[in-house]
Amino acid sequence: MVTTGLIAIDATILATAVPSIVDDLGGFAQFPWLFSVYLLAQAVSVPIYAKLSDTVGRKPVVLFGIGMFLLGSLLCGFAWSMPALIAFRAVQGLGAGAVQPIAVTIAGDIYTVAERARVQGYLASVWAISSVVGPTLGGVFSELGIWRWIFFVNVPMCVLAGWLIVRNFHEQVDRKGHRIDYAGAALLTVALTLIVLAVLEGGQAWAWGAWQSVSAFGAGALLLVAFVLVERRAAEPVLGLWVFSRRLLLTTALIAFGVGAILIGLTSYVPTYLEGALGVSPLVSGLALASLTLGWPLAASLSGRVYLRIGFRSCVLIGMALAITGTSLVALFADTPSVARVAVSVFVVGLGLGLVATPSLIAAQSSVPWEERGVVTGTNMFARSMGSAVGVAVFGALANSVLAGYDEPRSAEALTAAGSTVFVAVAVAAVATLGAALLMPRTALPGADRADPADRADAPRR
Numbered sequence: 001m002v003t004t005g006l007i008a009i010d011a012t013i014l015a016t017a018v019p020s021i022v023d024d025l026g027g028f029a030q031f032p033w034l035f036s037v038y039l040l041a042q043a044v045s046v047p048i049y050a051k052l053s054d055t056v057g058r059k060p061v062v063l064f065g066i067g068m069f070l071l072g073s074l075l076c077g078f079a080w081s082m083p084a085l086i087a088f089r090a091v092q093g094l095g096a097g098a099v100q101p102i103a104v105t106i107a108g109d110i111y112t113v114a115e116r117a118r119v120q121g122y123l124a125s126v127w128a129i130s131s132v133v134g135p136t137l138g139g140v141f142s143e144l145g146i147w148r149w150i151f152f153v154n155v156p157m158c159v160l161a162g163w164l165i166v167r168n169f170h171e172q173v174d175r176k177g178h179r180i181d182y183a184g185a186a187l188l189t190v191a192l193t194l195i196v197l198a199v200l201e202g203g204q205a206w207a208w209g210a211w212q213s214v215s216a217f218g219a220g221a222l223l224l225v226a227f228v229l230v231e232r233r234a235a236e237p238v239l240g241l242w243v244f245s246r247r248l249l250l251t252t253a254l255i256a257f258g259v260g261a262i263l264i265g266l267t268s269y270v271p272t273y274l275e276g277a278l279g280v281s282p283l284v285s286g287l288a289l290a291s292l293t294l295g296w297p298l299a300a301s302l303s304g305r306v307y308l309r310i311g312f313r314s315c316v317l318i319g320m321a322l323a324i325t326g327t328s329l330v331a332l333f334a335d336t337p338s339v340a341r342v343a344v345s346v347f348v349v350g351l352g353l354g355l356v357a358t359p360s361l362i363a364a365q366s367s368v369p370w371e372e373r374g375v376v377t378g379t380n381m382f383a384r385s386m387g388s389a390v391g392v393a394v395f396g397a398l399a400n401s402v403l404a405g406y407d408e409p410r411s412a413e414a415l416t417a418a419g420s421t422v423f424v425a426v427a428v429a430a431v432a433t434l435g436a437a438l439l440m441p442r443t444a445l446p447g448a449d450r451a452d453p454a455d456r457a458d459a460p461r462r
Contacts, residue, residue, distance in 0.1 A: 002161040003062065003103045004126045006069055006154060007096055012134025012293050013150045015271045016286035020142035025082045032396030033086045035268050036389050039260075040196055041093030042100075043385035044189040047239040049098040050105070050378020051181070055236075057171050058106050058374070065098025066162045073154035101381035105374050106169065108365040116362055118304060124297035124354070132294065135271075135286025142282040181238040184230050188239065191223035192386070199393035243379045251440040252364040253383040255316065258433025259357050260387025262323060265395050265426035266292055266330070266346055269419055276415030277337040288343040295350025300358045312363035313440045319355025320434040322348055327427040334420035356437070357384075363443055391429065395422045 014034065021034075053061045072092030079085035111119050141149045198216035231237040243249045270292075271285040299319070307315040326349030333341050361380050368376050399418040406414035 001122060001126050002157065002164055003066065003099055004123055005130060006066070006157055006161060007100045008127045008130035008293075009134045009137075009157070010092070010096070010154065011267065012130050012286075012290070013138040013153075015267050015289060016135050016138035016282045017142045017147045017150050018268075018272055019275050020145070020147045020282065021085070022082075024147065025079070025085060032268070032392055032399075034089055035264060035392045036196055036396070037086050038089040038093035038096070039264065039385050039389035039392065040192060041090040042097040043382055043389050044185070044192055045094050045097030046101050046378045046382040046385060047188070047375075048181075048185050050101055050374045050382075051236065051238055053102050053105060053378075054372070054374035058102050058109070059165065059169055059171055061098050062102040062106070063162055063165060065095045065102065066158050066165070067095070068092075069095030069099055070155060070158035071095070073151045073158070077148045077151040079148075097385070101378045102374075104361065104381070105377040108362075108373055108377060109171075114308065116304070124301040124358075127293060127297035127300070130293065132290050134293070135290045136283065139281065139283030139286040181231070181234045181236060184227060184234055184238040187223050187227040187230060191220045191227060192389070194220035194223070196389055196393045199390070199397050239379065239382070240375050243376060246367075247439070247441050248367055248443060249364050249376060249379070251436050252360040253379055254436035255356060255360045255433060255440070256380045256383040257387035258429055258436060259353055260384035260389075261391030261394075261429045262327065262349070262426055262433065263353065264388035264392045265422060265429065266327075266349065268392055269395065269399070269422045270342060270346060273334075273415060273419030273422075274337065274339060274342065276410065277412050277419065278339065279412070280339060284339060288339050289346065291343040292346035292350040295347040296354040296357075299351040299354025301354075303355050303359050306355065307359045307362075311442060312359050313437075313442050315359045316356050316437045316440060317434075319352045319359075320430070320437045322352030323356065324352075324427070324430045324434060326350075326352060327423070327430045331420070331423040331427045334423045335416065337416060337419075356433075360437075360440070363440075367443065395425055398422055398425055 018034070049061050049065065069092055072088055072090075072095055075088035075091055076085055079088055107116060107119060107123065137153065138147075138150050141147050194216045198213050198220065228241070231239060231241050244253070267289060270289045271282065274280050274285040274288055275282060303315055303319075306318070326345050326347070329345035329348065330342060333345075361377070364376050364380055365373055398421050402418040402421050403409035403414050406417075408414060
């Protein structure tokens with residue numbers, strides 16, 4: 001729970017401080033990179049950590065991630081410019097790539113499906129607390145002019161999380177020789193970096209039809225093809241392509257991609273939209289955003305009862321219906337800003353995502369044995385991170401294209417128009433995610449009333 005809290009706090013604390021950071025360091029057009037570089041680093045590292053966790057064990061991998069997250073937080077707190085802060089956010093992302101998926105994988109290892117339905121309530125409570133604490137701290141630190149503490153606050157949490165993992169988590173792993181797929185990891189990293197770079201900078205640093213855009217998109221696509229060819233021949237591929245050959249795993253990965261895009265679209269633009277369009281304080285905008293991250297864990301804590309009664313697919317479809325409703329309301333009323341209306345709408349979105357994200361992940365985890373669970377969990381988290389990374393790049397490009405048409409890009413009128421465009425795109429992403437959910441197969445509930453035979457022998461039992 002404490003380890004999960006590292007990511008939960010970070011996901012909710014930064015967005016409210018963006019205007020203050022920009023005022024101090026400059027680089028308003030670059031601020032989407034604060035999110036995208038973090039998410040990109042997280043996304044490309046998740047498959048590597050997931051594969052390592054299946055070979056050397058979960059404990060050393062999660063401890064390494066906590067250490068990297070701690071280092072990145074310290075560097076971000078001392079950043080002297082926007083480019084430096086963006087670079088240090090990448091270090092944080094490399095740590096987050098291990099922390100979040102491995103924490104979820106550990107929960108999948110030591111609890112059966114029925115137990116996880118209850119335990120996820122405890123994990124959801126972490127997000128519920130963070131949904132209030134994160135935006136509040138971000139708003140307070142911004143108003144006090146000490147935004148750097150949004151990163152320094154991670155330091156004691158990292159120390160506590162690492163100590164608790166060392167002291168309490170014990171596992172027995174049959175260690176064996178393994179090969180790290182360096183070629184696959186390098187190809188995936190460079191390919192995705194080029195694509196995100198092309199999306200974010202197209203129409204800003206250069207025209208969409210310029211040679212830079214064409215070259216970045218073309219090279220990224222070619223490297224992705226090369227990555228697929230390398231993975232098909234690799235002894236231990238960093239991202240097992242077999243995952244995408246199974247309908248359940250493929251559809252849940254696509255759902256995770258959509259969830260990542262929806263989440264980042266709202267969390268990165270709602271505070272800036274409210275502060276710019278209405279002139280509200282960072283604290284108020286943070287509390288409005290908190291309703292999203294409060295609705296999510298509330299629904300997630302109850303989702304276990306739902307999917308145990310009606311199945312994973314039906315639970316996910318109900319969640320997507322709520323998410324589409326909420327995102328549509330945000331987009332529909334974006335031209336008439338209201339803190340209360342936005343808060344209620346994103347709360348509905350949070351309720352929906354809470355019924356989608358965890359149940360779809362547990363459905364994927366439950367379909368594979370222990371030795372594949374790390375890769376499956378990592379692939380799901382990779383998809384969500386990539387959804388967020390690509391999403392923030394696309395949303396950032398849309399927002400910047402709208403702002404470029406105004407003489408004063410930080411005026412209330414300009415920011416309202418940009419926010420409206422982004423929120424329409426988020427609603428479209430929600431509809432597309434529903435399409436993936438409709439393709440999700442109906443699955444049984446293995447281990448719902450008995451111990452999961454795929455669990456490790458040393459897993460705690462009730």
